[in-house]
Amino acid sequence: MTYKLSLAAALAALTATAPLSAVSTTEDVAWDITEGLTTEVGQRMPGTEAEARARKWALSKLESLGFSNVREENFMMPTWVRGEETAEVIAPFQQKLHITALGNSGSTGAEPLEGEIAYFEDFQALSDAPIDEVQGKIAFVDHKMFRAQDGSGYGFAGPARWFGPNVAAKKGARAIIIRSVGTDFHRNPHTGNTNFENGVTPIPAGALSNPDADTLYRMRKLTWGKPLQVRLKLTPRNIGEQQSGNVITELPGRDQALPPILIACHLDSWDLAPSAFDDAAGCGIITAAAKKLKDQGNQPLRTIRLLWAGAEEVGLWGGKEYARKYANQPHAVAMESDFGADRVWRIEFRLPESEAMTALKQQLTQAVSRFGVAASAIPATGGADIRDIIRTQNLAIIDLQQDGTRYFDLHHTPDDTLDKIDRKQLRQNVDVWTAVLGIIANSDADFSMGEYQ
């Protein structure tokens, strides 16, 4: 009998721990998704078989987590893929440089291009330069980016990548190399998209790692500004229209007539890394939060729709497709997680003016303060994948701003790997998202912002 009692007690203990392990599984969803995408899929370049593998993985993962109506919504888009990429100084010194092509870069062709560097301190200097300082040269834009918690260094340094190649091409540069738009000091250049105006022929456009840009800068100093000759080979290709797609699912609400909450991340990534920060973690965070609400057993009032967007990195194609397809379906609030995996430090709103909304803001601000999240008077602007639906429908937005201090160390580099994720901070993201979603998905308040003014 004693023995039987002990067995019964043991079984009871096992049963008692079952809910605990269920909770623990839920808590690891953000990590599991981030680990899975970075390990079982890897890089997820838009329009390639790797992004297709990622969608397949995502569908299977979301099904296994018990979400409803898990689906793939495909679309076609022009696709650019990386080729070889080498650069070296050939005179008056000799040194190899670490370079990576920018998205939409032109090709040098198989035969490397050799030319003289024209130095520009930043994008403004390139923009201001007379044509004869640029024409026939390889423009080098040497802006330096500083780290900031809100990522604001991107606003200063970004234009060199976004617009520099187009400006240089229009002034007759043979190619352009820019200092990486990044805050780290490793030999890993930062890629990212650039764009050429219609009618402007794309020139080869690459980014140097910060240490390599430093080298060019010092060479110029040590030669007293004498010409530096560089040999450059970039052979990317446009491979035409290819298939990409969004992965979408819902956590259905009690009142299907109420407009849903849209929460987004992007599934695609640049090709240089498994891209844990950008944006596997974002998909992990929003999905883990929705899963937590589901597991709490109280079906929320409003439907929560999850958008794992495709082809964000190369032109926000997934977000555009979503906005096109769901243009006539009203939404309540749009939110996105796409700024790494470090803690949420600030909550920002774009909500209609009303008593109900003032009360809601107070409730939300109070709910997140226990996780160390500060209030902010800066209006929310949303993320890249919800930009178009926000514009189309003039939507309410809540931004859970992540600490971006080290985001631009990793952004678009080979270094964006799983080891960079701080699991405690990842968990804080999920906690904050769960708290916010729990409140807004159970609110029957009117979130509509009216027509654009």
Add this chain to the structure above:
Amino acid sequence: MTYKLSLAAALAALTATAPLSAVSTTEDVAWDITEGLTTEVGQRMPGTEAEARARKWALSKLESLGFSNVREENFMMPTWVRGEETAEVIAPFQQKLHITALGNSGSTGAEPLEGEIAYFEDFQALSDAPIDEVQGKIAFVDHKMFRAQDGSGYGFAGPARWFGPNVAAKKGARAIIIRSVGTDFHRNPHTGNTNFENGVTPIPAGALSNPDADTLYRMRKLTWGKPLQVRLKLTPRNIGEQQSGNVITELPGRDQALPPILIACHLDSWDLAPSAFDDAAGCGIITAAAKKLKDQGNQPLRTIRLLWAGAEEVGLWGGKEYARKYANQPHAVAMESDFGADRVWRIEFRLPESEAMTALKQQLTQAVSRFGVAASAIPATGGADIRDIIRTQNLAIIDLQQDGTRYFDLHHTPDDTLDKIDRKQLRQNVDVWTAVLGIIANSDADFSMGEYQ
């Protein structure tokens, strides 16, 4: 008159500042050498034209600093050069890995090798493994290295590189990949030499960056140990006997009959980086200290000989050549700087037992304590380039141990660039070296250790 007086005063002031700027020039010698080697020369792979350019640069630099008898002492040695290097997991997942070949690695040939991974937790596990667990496989050694101020993590992790390929080859492995012998978390694998026994055919041997080794580890976990298939291409070549050389100069002492002090660094480097830490900074430090003594105007009692050794990285060829050539010329003390550019934190001795030596140790310990350098009871062992002359002549040694906490973040990676140098710590090295050299080069004590026992 007032005007003339003012002018005279101004001229006097100018003259008065002249010595200040002279001092400032002297103080920058370590930086100038490190900056010059990393910028004007770059990587300095032994036996290649790059190392020859470095010798030319060194001769010119040492001449311009006013050293005597600046000379190049050349020798021939077998030379290995890097080729292409790519690796990717092809099943059950697909992902590119960042790999670099180890020095003396065999080649896969132009056609990549595909094979199954055999996992070993560390070098010991590979050594203990029965042949049938290794034969026909690609061995993967997954030791993890931890950082330590005295660099002692190298002793645990190093054998995987030094001996792992030979052991794997003898057990019939088709190739070996190891986790980098390094403490960073960037996508920059650490190269370095390995060696195969006579009669053992070199197999392809490469190092993965830590994040890539993590990926393999996690893939194994997520597939429950099911086989991982890897595709590997490494095409290094042996290009036969090539010329390398030492660069040597002296600061002549007042008493040419007294054995000189030998201070060393190495001029060559691995090919992946301009190699500021390993070992441009070492050459900067020892040379700046000697220059300071010279500029103080009191000619030291003993000659100080500077050895900028060649071909250290690939087999200590420069140190061996020095030991051969100077075997019959007595030396007093040997010292080397080859552990980066961070501060000296500890002084260690290998000196004969005598009253004079006890007093000298006290004097040295006291002299360096003002720069934050601690005493130590660990015997000095010297550096790689003085190893052979120390063994040949049983020499006295003083080690100025540098803080190695971040040394193995950079060691043998593309990331060993000038930006990693902390100028304050570099200057502290020069101060400590100057203090020590000033004392021992003016000591007429007997440093001879006698015959080896």
